[in-house]
Amino acid sequence: MGGAPTFFVDHLENGQQHTNGFGFKPEPENRDTSVQIGDQSYVIGGGNHEGVRGSAEKLIVISGPSGVGKGTLISMLMKEFPSMFGFSVSHTTRSPRSMEKNGVHYHFTDKTVMEKEINDEKFLEFASVHGNLYGTSIESVKVVTDSGKRCILDIDVQGARSVKASLRSVKASSRSVKASSRSVKASSIDAMFIFLCPPSMKELEDRLRARGTETEEQIQKRLRNAEAEIKDGKSSGIFGHILYNDNLEECYKKLKNLLGINNDAPVNGVEVEGINLPKEHTVTKMEDKILIHETGEATKNNMIVLDLSSINGGAPGRTRGIILDTVKSS
Numbered sequence: 001m002g003g004a005p006t007f008f009v010d011h012l013e014n015g016q017q018h019t020n021g022f023g024f025k026p027e028p029e030n031r032d033t034s035v036q037i038g039d040q041s042y043v044i045g046g047g048n049h050e051g052v053r054g055s056a057e058k059l060i061v062i063s064g065p066s067g068v069g070k071g072t073l074i075s076m077l078m079k080e081f082p083s084m085f086g087f088s089v090s091h092t093t094r095s096p097r098s099m100e101k102n103g104v105h106y107h108f109t110d111k112t113v114m115e116k117e118i119n120d121e122k123f124l125e126f127a128s129v130h131g132n133l134y135g136t137s138i139e140s141v142k143v144v145t146d147s148g149k150r151c152i153l154d155i156d157v158q159g160a161r162s163v164k165a166s167l168r169s170v171k172a173s174s175r176s177v178k179a180s181s182r183s184v185k186a187s188s189i190d191a192m193f194i195f196l197c198p199p200s201m202k203e204l205e206d207r208l209r210a211r212g213t214e215t216e217e218q219i220q221k222r223l224r225n226a227e228a229e230i231k232d233g234k235s236s237g238i239f240g241h242i243l244y245n246d247n248l249e250e251c252y253k254k255l256k257n258l259l260g261i262n263n264d265a266p267v268n269g270v271e272v273e274g275i276n277l278p279k280e281h282t283v284t285k286m287e288d289k290i291l292i293h294e295t296g297e298a299t300k301n302n303m304i305v306l307d308l309s310s311i312n313g314g315a316p317g318r319t320r321g322i323i324l325d326t327v328k329s330s
């Protein structure tokens, strides 16, 4: 997948001006379409003009106290829908450990560089842990959403609060006339905030103990933090959705419902239809539109319309928001 819009313009030959009176028949809402050109496939936003994969833009923030089951539920999602979700790569100023790869496990960066980028509002959230900075950059989230995946952030309540505040601030600044390019870009990120709640403190403690990954001291600290986090999570207005993780399977079902996915629905809640660029065709540019007109005998009234007016940015290989209409001969 991928390709800049210029690919279409540069690599297709110009043909005759399109003159007939075909009406444009928009694809139904929430439908994505892929176009095959040579050996490349391009996924193009259909009725949804927001991005390449319908609701891919929506960042999913999952938060809750340590031990509530965030990792478990996210793993279940990744297992059932392996290509639907992705994680952003965090930045850190700590040194890489052996085997850790830059850009894979973390983006390893310099403290002064990261501090400047934080000041420039390039981070959705950050925290200082034992003297090192850790954070999630807007760019790293966009890399995931631009690839057509839904980005999941598994973060604590404080992190979720920061993400919420960052998104509010970029949306406000992007409305101002002097909006920076960063603000405009980040303002296209929307997020769904989900808080996971344990059925009781006793159950949370049991889960932490059963997991066996913390010392007694760490468990006690996590339980102390959990009380404040649960209070905050339920009352602060950060989270639009609160899920109780009592029975795991039931909670998983509720999570899938929230995300608009269930086993009967198409991937991402969006139908994906493949279209092959016809061998025999002419191409015409009309203002912001590229008309690909089939010329083969059997299909000569078919037409594909690429509407470039809605492109909303993206580096080469990360083109977004082209609207595609198809008109089929009947």
Ligand SMILES: Nc1ncnc2c1ncn2[C@@H]1O[C@H](COP(=O)(O)OP(=O)(O)OP(=O)(O)O)[C@@H](O)[C@H]1O
Residues within 6 Å of the ligand: 064, 065, 066, 067, 068, 069, 070, 071, 072, 073, 207, 208, 210, 211, 245, 246, 247, 248, 249, 251
């Ligand atoms: N609904 C559930 N019922 C019983 N056990 C559960 C349930 N959900 C998760 N667990 C178990 O609880 C433990 C903690 O879950 P998990 O590690 O997913 O928590 P977490 O919220 O990701 O914690 P952390 O923030 O510390 O990473 C795991 O051993 C997991 O198997």
